[in-house]
Amino acid sequence: MIRRSLLDLAQALPFLLPKAAVFGVFVLVPFGYTILLTFQQGSLLSGLTYAGLDNYRTVLTDTLFRQTLVNTAVFMLICVPATIVVTLLVGMLLSSSVRGMSAYRTLIYLPSLLSIVATGLVWKIMVDSEYGPVSNLFSQVLGIDVPWLTDATVTMVFLALITLWSTCGFYSIIFMAGFNNIPTDVLEAARIDGASGWRLFIKIKMPLIRPVLQLVLILVTINSIQVFDLVYVLTNGGPGTATYTAMWYIYQSAFNGGSLSYAATMSIVLLLVTAVISAIFIGRTRSDGSDYE
Incomplete structure (x- = not known):
């Protein structure tokens, strides 16, 4: 049963990998980078520094x-x-x-x-x-x-x-x-x-x-x-x-x-x-x- 499942997965991977790659590049990576940005401050040009939860505290009082x-x-x-x-x-x-x-x-x-x-x-x-x-x-x-x-x-x-x-x-x-x-x-x-x-x-x-x-x-x-x-x-x-x-x-x-x-x-x-x-x-x-x- 396990061998059959692994065989089915191997056959499906060539069809799944392109979609998974597109999803990862255009959805997961930008989303993860957005979350990372929330813990930093500064700009992309001058450089970013770690700010902890300061941005979230500012949002709560804005x-x-x-x-x-x-x-x-x-x-x-x-x-x-x-x-x-x-x-x-x-x-x-x-x-x-x-x-x-x-x-x-x-x-x-x-x-x-x-x-x-x-x-x-x-x-x-x-x-x-x-x-x-x-x-x-x-x-x-x-x-x-x-x-x-x-x-x-x-x-x-x-x-x-x-x-x-x-x-x-x-x-x-x-x-x-x-x-x-x-x-x-x-x-x-x-x-x-x-x-x-x-x-x-x-x-x-x-x-x-x-x-x-x-x-x-x-x-x-x-x-x-x-x-x-x-x-x-x-x-x-x-x-x-x-x-x-x-x-x-x-x-x-x-x-x-x-x-x-x-x-x-x-x-x-x-x-x-x-x-x-x-x-x-x-x-x-x-x-x-x-x-x-």
């Missing part, structure tokens, strides 16, 4: 970093529920049998093909106070001057809406696949028992797509915590520090006169926060497989 975590949490609380609800409903609609549904699916998915930087630039032009068609629509037609990028609350909501618009197609397709994977005989049996409409959706479909919901919830949460591109393109952390997110602060610390070691430390702390939140979501939405019995 009021700006705490503010960035609060801003990131606010963005997440706006973006995650809105994205889950909208994409869940859109995914359910896309899973229905309607003539021309392939065209609708393509149109819904198109924004997801754009880079988030291009998306941000397009929307920045759209809400320009002088020439933006969206701003002109609100000001000239509706008589409302919306401070898209100058008011703290409006800007945060605006960033969340752009994120929802750009990712709606991707997450909707995932939900669509989940709905399409529900056994038709289960739905037919539920309809025979009198379930229909909202009751069928809540009692039958939702429990059966719980693993898909868990996946999308974690992906949306991680995407929200790591928001950076839109902040870079649209706000630069403003107005004031209203959109100064954790990833933006890490970027500023690493590349704009800060400390690379301190940026690495904040990255590790943010990773731990993300892992804790993801673990909580996994625990809360875990399926024991009974939904499929």
Whole structure:
């Protein structure tokens, strides 16, 4: 038995080693070096010196970093529920049998093909106070001057809406696949028992797509915590520090006169926060497989 296992391993090694090498070079080595940087101070040019836990102590007392975590949490609380609800409903609609549904699916998915930087630039032009068609629509037609990028609350909501618009197609397709994977005989049996409409959706479909919901919830949460591109393109952390997110602060610390070691430390702390939140979501939405019995 052992000899057979060793023979199987020897046959598999030529296929596993290239992937393991790529994973080690591009994932394990950078991650290990990042952890090493957290225990040092200085710069790559002038040299690094051992600093022990000083960077972690600084993170714990850094009021700006705490503010960035609060801003990131606010963005997440706006973006995650809105994205889950909208994409869940859109995914359910896309899973229905309607003539021309392939065209609708393509149109819904198109924004997801754009880079988030291009998306941000397009929307920045759209809400320009002088020439933006969206701003002109609100000001000239509706008589409302919306401070898209100058008011703290409006800007945060605006960033969340752009994120929802750009990712709606991707997450909707995932939900669509989940709905399409529900056994038709289960739905037919539920309809025979009198379930229909909202009751069928809540009692039958939702429990059966719980693993898909868990996946999308974690992906949306991680995407929200790591928001950076839109902040870079649209706000630069403003107005004031209203959109100064954790990833933006890490970027500023690493590349704009800060400390690379301190940026690495904040990255590790943010990773731990993300892992804790993801673990909580996994625990809360875990399926024991009974939904499929």
